[in-house]
Amino acid sequence: MVGKLKALKSMLELQNINTFYGPSHVLQDMTIKVNQGEIVCLLGANAAGKTTTMKTIFGLVKPKEGKVIFKGERLDTLKTDQIIKKGIILSPEGRRVFSRMTVRENLEMGAFMFSSTTQIAEDIDKVYALFPRLKERDKQISGTMSGGEQQMLAIGRALMARPQLLCLDEPSLGLSPILVQTVFDTIRKIRQDGVTIFLVEQNAFMALNNADRGYVLQSGKIILEDTAQNLLKNDTVRAAYLGG
Amino acid sequence: MSASPSHFQQKMQNPLKSLGIRKKIGDFLNNTKFLNRSLSWYVTGWRVGVFWGLIALFLPQLLNFSTNFLDQTYFAPNILLLDAILCGIYVMLALGLNIVVGYAGLLDLGYVAFFVIGSYTVAFATSGIIRNIHSQVVNIPALTFWEAIPLAALIAGFMGVLLGAPTLRLRGDYLAIVTLGFGEIVPIVIKDVPFFYGALGFQVPPAPVVNTPFGQVDFGNPLDFSAFYYLTLAVIILIVMFNILLRNSSIGRAWIAIREDELAASASGVNLVRIKLMAFGLGAAIGGIGGVFNGVMTSSISYDQFSFQVSISVLIMIVLGGIGSIPGVIVGAILLRFIDVYVISTISNMLQTNTALANPSNPFHFLVSFNLNTTKFLIFGLVLLLMIILRPQGIIPNKRRQLELKGVGLAPEELSVIGEIEREEEGSSAPPESVEGLGDI
Amino acid sequence: MFVLASTTSGIFIQTMVNGITLGAVYALVALGYTIVYGIVELINFAHGDVFMWSTAITLVVLNSMHVSTAVYGFALIGLLLLMIVIGAVVSGTLNVAIERLAYRPLRKAPRLAPLIAAIGVSFILENIAELWLGASGISYPDFFPNGGIVLGDVTIQYIDLVVVVLTVVLMYGLNVLVKSTKMGKAMRATAQDPEAAALMGVDINQTISFAFLVGGVLAGVAGVFYSLVIPVYAYNVGFELGLIAFTAAVLGGIGNITGAMAGGFLIGIIKALATNYLPNGSDLSDAVVFAILVLVLALRPSGLLGQQVPDKV
Numbered sequence: 002m003v004g005k006l007k008a009l010k011s012m013l014e015l016q017n018i019n020t021f022y023g024p025s026h027v028l029q030d031m032t033i034k035v036n037q038g039e040i041v042c043l044l045g046a047n048a049a050g051k052t053t054t055m056k057t058i059f060g061l062v063k064p065k066e067g068k069v070i071f072k073g074e075r076l077d078t079l080k081t082d083q084i085i086k087k088g089i090i091l092s093p094e095g096r097r098v099f100s101r102m103t104v105r106e107n108l109e110m111g112a113f114m115f116s117s118t119t120q121i122a123e124d125i126d127k128v129y130a131l132f133p134r135l136k137e138r139d140k141q142i143s144g145t146m147s148g149g150e151q152q153m154l155a156i157g158r159a160l161m162a163r164p165q166l167l168c169l170d171e172p173s174l175g176l177s178p179i180l181v182q183t184v185f186d187t188i189r190k191i192r193q194d195g196v197t198i199f200l201v202e203q204n205a206f207m208a209l210n211n212a213d214r215g216y217v218l219q220s221g222k223i224i225l226e227d228t229a230q231n232l233l234k235n236d237t238v239r240a241a242y243l244g245g
Numbered sequence: 246m247s248a249s250p251s252h253f254q255q256k257m258q259n260p261l262k263s264l265g266i267r268k269k270i271g272d273f274l275n276n277t278k279f280l281n282r283s284l285s286w287y288v289t290g291w292r293v294g295v296f297w298g299l300i301a302l303f304l305p306q307l308l309n310f311s312t313n314f315l316d317q318t319y320f321a322p323n324i325l326l327l328d329a330i331l332c333g334i335y336v337m338l339a340l341g342l343n344i345v346v347g348y349a350g351l352l353d354l355g356y357v358a359f360f361v362i363g364s365y366t367v368a369f370a371t372s373g374i375i376r377n378i379h380s381q382v383v384n385i386p387a388l389t390f391w392e393a394i395p396l397a398a399l400i401a402g403f404m405g406v407l408l409g410a411p412t413l414r415l416r417g418d419y420l421a422i423v424t425l426g427f428g429e430i431v432p433i434v435i436k437d438v439p440f441f442y443g444a445l446g447f448q449v450p451p452a453p454v455v456n457t458p459f460g461q462v463d464f465g466n467p468l469d470f471s472a473f474y475y476l477t478l479a480v481i482i483l484i485v486m487f488n489i490l491l492r493n494s495s496i497g498r499a500w501i502a503i504r505e506d507e508l509a510a511s512a513s514g515v516n517l518v519r520i521k522l523m524a525f526g527l528g529a530a531i532g533g534i535g536g537v538f539n540g541v542m543t544s545s546i547s548y549d550q551f552s553f554q555v556s557i558s559v560l561i562m563i564v565l566g567g568i569g570s571i572p573g574v575i576v577g578a579i580l581l582r583f584i585d586v587y588v589i590s591t592i593s594n595m596l597q598t599n600t601a602l603a604n605p606s607n608p609f610h611f612l613v614s615f616n617l618n619t620t621k622f623l624i625f626g627l628v629l630l631l632m633i634i635l636r637p638q639g640i641i642p643n644k645r646r647q648l649e650l651k652g653v654g655l656a657p658e659e660l661s662v663i664g665e666i667e668r669e670e671e672g673s674s675a676p677p678e679s680v681e682g683l684g685d686i
Numbered sequence: 687m688f689v690l691a692s693t694t695s696g697i698f699i700q701t702m703v704n705g706i707t708l709g710a711v712y713a714l715v716a717l718g719y720t721i722v723y724g725i726v727e728l729i730n731f732a733h734g735d736v737f738m739w740s741t742a743i744t745l746v747v748l749n750s751m752h753v754s755t756a757v758y759g760f761a762l763i764g765l766l767l768l769m770i771v772i773g774a775v776v777s778g779t780l781n782v783a784i785e786r787l788a789y790r791p792l793r794k795a796p797r798l799a800p801l802i803a804a805i806g807v808s809f810i811l812e813n814i815a816e817l818w819l820g821a822s823g824i825s826y827p828d829f830f831p832n833g834g835i836v837l838g839d840v841t842i843q844y845i846d847l848v849v850v851v852l853t854v855v856l857m858y859g860l861n862v863l864v865k866s867t868k869m870g871k872a873m874r875a876t877a878q879d880p881e882a883a884a885l886m887g888v889d890i891n892q893t894i895s896f897a898f899l900v901g902g903v904l905a906g907v908a909g910v911f912y913s914l915v916i917p918v919y920a921y922n923v924g925f926e927l928g929l930i931a932f933t934a935a936v937l938g939g940i941g942n943i944t945g946a947m948a949g950g951f952l953i954g955i956i957k958a959l960a961t962n963y964l965p966n967g968s969d970l971s972d973a974v975v976f977a978i979l980v981l982v983l984a985l986r987p988s989g990l991l992g993q994q995v996p997d998k999v
């Protein structure tokens with residue numbers, strides 16, 4: 002019992018977040034909690050506000066109301082570069098690798114806040130161990146790599162920041178089924194190394210099969226919140242996201 | 246912003262607003278009744294346009310009437326009318342540039358080039374004189390002033406298309422530099438290429454006398470500019486009507502589309518280059534017409550009258566008045582000319598003739614030698630910078646453009662990573678009081 | 687900057703030497719356009735005036751030090767370094783301040799807005815200089831001794847050598863800065879994708895300020911070099927020079943640092959040749975530069991060294 006309580010130590014909390022783009026109210030009173038050691042996924046159709054949720058967490062858009070709390074500290078008052086120094090990192094939607102830099106340079110950018118070159122070199126080797134594919138392409142200009150390779154690079158680059166919480170925005174977007182499987186296998190491996198994971202996905206089936214808990218977002222509002230197992234059985238989810 | 250305004254928004258409010266001065270004036274105008282209508286009804290919307298339109302229509306009569314009670318050494322009606330005509334020429338330029346900048350969203354920094362082309366066209370065409378490669382006079386068949394107007398519009402428009410065709414594919418900021426260079430080069434070419442004989446200047450015959458059923462009308466009478474004034478006014482009205490037609494046409498909608506989202510517009514089948522060329526060519530043609538009026542009015546033209554400063558002045562006019570807004574750019578042009586011609590020189594004169602300042606022991610004595618004309622462009626630069634930062638929508642905003650300038654409806658990539666700025670802007674975008682904004686003609 | 691040679695080939699070589707020297711100045715100014723454009727996609731219209739302010743301030747400092755003739759030896763080295771430092775500090779600070787006050791508030795605005803603001807700033811800078819030091823040209827204290835290496839009927843002035851050598855050194859330093867330092871990496875990342883860079887922990891505002899600082903410093907040094915080669919101060923020198931340097935940056939491929947360097951030298955040479963060999967050359971050489979600008983933009987907008995800037999319309 003005590004052990005279980007400890008496992009539920011809160012890592013990230015969004016409390017009553019309201020975010021706007023000009024006049025449009027994109028996130029409406031959103032409350033989300035991610036506990037240490039979990040994989041939590043946020044499901045939602047196109048334009049539901051998933052990416053906006055990530056942007057709000059990372060200070061790329063500012064919420065008009067509400068709080069973002071990471072390990073007891075407020076993030077919504079900080080700038081992006083200060084936020085990620087707290088130990089939370091985002092692999093953004095669409096990979097966003099630095100396309101004119103090599104794979105290695107991209108990984109080095111991921112460790113921008115660190116200065117120890119030996120640490121960075123070690124971490125690069127760890128990433129290469131996780132994604133052997135990247136190691137082969139060490140010197141390649143990343144813009145010339147395939148989409149799947151770029152996705153691995155984006156995740157690897159995020160890991161270079163040594164995060165406690167890794168946020169992933171649609172890591173499976175545009176990947177073949179085999180690659181999707183690889184990505185999710187990697188995500189579980191990363192969790193085993195002690196990294197908490199908050200995942201945005203449209204591929205509800207894969208996400209729920211790999212996550213502990215999930216939230217369902219519809220037009221900016223959280224309409225469901227449950228364990229992944231229950232969500233997989235939920236009728237609304239089945240109808241909307243699992244094709245029946 | 247549809248939700249309740251946050252405390253943050255209130256904190257960011259304009260100090261003038263929080264003092265409530267504007268609100269008090271607004272309330273007064275809203276609550277005071279005259280003939281069953283609130284005063285604010287009389288000072289908003291089309292009624293303001295009608296008021297100023299009447300002033301413009303009867304300006305010569307009003308000026309003549311003013312001689313009954315104003316000192317003619319300062320308020321000589323004919324001189325004031327001349328100022329009004331020159332101002333009108335700038336109104337034409339502002340309306341023309343507004344097609345390019347305001348409608349199509351293309352920054353043209355060399356608009357003066359088309360002004361030059363118009364001025365020289367009327368000079369050559371109506372005098373029937375050009376010079377050959379050896380600077381010798383060559384007579385060509387002379388055209389009338391009336392024929393010169395469409396000719397100048399045609400030539401300027403053609404030059405606009407010629408300049409635009411290779412460059413309009415480029416992104417907006419490259420275009421700005423190319424047009425800037427063009428504006429610099431045209432006067433140099435006129436000066437150095439013998440055909441134009443620019444270094445010595447050129448005489449332009451005055452506007453003609455016309456026989457009408459109501460008698461002779463002398464458009465070129467230097468002692469009474471009324472006829473030419475009405476001609477200028479008529480052309481401005483035509484240009485305004487043309488602008489309105491254009492804006493409401495399918496081309497106008499295509500311009501809005503490319504301005505808002507070039508990528509999406511081209512995806513939706515808008516032929517970008519052709520549509521931009523259209524704006525460029527039409528804007529240039531109007532600049533050419535302005536040039537014709539300028540040529541006839543100043544009667545002696547030379548290359549050095551046409552500087553970068555002219556291009557920028559016209560740009561400032563439209564930024565000041567409201568980019569894309571027809572009443573805005575008209576007001577902007579009039580206002581800037583007014584500041585330029587009257588305010589700045591009046592202050593200079595006052596400083597230089599003030600007896601108290603003339604006393605060397607006066608701590609402000611140094612102001613005596615202060616010639617505001619040299620600071621004119623400093624002031625203009627400040628106006629441009631402050632307007633674009635603090636009130637980018639101008640004095641009389643164009644409704645649609647106002648939204649764009651606030652960043653609503655922009656592609657996500659265009660929104661910067663800096664969220665703070667976004668908040669500041671939202672804070673200042675409280676709905677305007679009823680007195681503000683004359684509406685979108 | 688006169689062509690004193692007498693033989694045809696001598697005239698040609700002398701013209702080339704002059705072109706290379708001015709080309710170094712253009713290259714330094716072009717780098718400022720390219721670095722800033724690369725990072726914020728803004729043509730810093732006021733950049734030419736930032737350059738001009740270095741010539742203005744160093745002029746006033748030299749006059750207040752009563753320098754009017756050539757100095758020699760260590761005094762020369764000291765004075766040259768002092769002027770370079772002053773020019774760099776003036777233009778660097780000015781450029782950073784401009785970004786902070788005029789461009790940053792408009793970073794989210796439509797593209798036209800910061801461009802228009804830049805024009806406003808350019809006007810302001812130019813007219814303050816005109817108010818302060820007047821509209822007519824002022825001769826710049828030419829403290830660098832005349833003389834040079836004589837090769838046949840061609841003379842390579844020492845000042846030409848100094849300018850070109852120091853420019854090359856600066857360029858090397860800039861390359862190291864951008865390629866290998868943390869700040870350089872932050873600049874490159876921000877140029878490619880500011881949002882992603884912020885997500886790596888890059889302070890975007892600081893990085894942009896730094897880019898303006900670097901551009902300003904280079905323009906400041908260029909101002910001192912230019913004044914020693916063409917020792918006349920004019921409040922509006924930045925306008926024309928800015929246009930030329932911008933052409934150089936476009937020629938090399940805007941956003942491309944090596945390109946700006948090459949473009950600067952190339953434009954310097956072309957302009958010198960046009961000035962010398964065209965009738966009415968000193969006026970028409972500007973038209974030639976402009977024609978190059980239009981041609982490059984029309985035919986190969988990515989520049990000669992072509993690094994296609996991904997278009998973020």
Ligand SMILES: Nc1ncnc2c1ncn2[C@@H]1O[C@H](COP(=O)(O)OP(=O)(O)OP(=O)(O)O)[C@@H](O)[C@H]1O
Nearest residue numbers: 022027046047048049050051052053054656657660
């Ligand atoms: N920068 C922006 N300006 C205005 N509206 C925006 C902006 N970014 C997103 N939106 C709008 O906000 C809503 C939510 O967008 P968001 O990107 O968060 O959706 P999403 O759930 O991530 O969708 P997808 O699955 O397609 O990535 C959409 O309607 C979108 O059009």
Ligand SMILES: [Mg+2]
Nearest residue numbers: 051052053094
């Ligand atoms: Mg998304």
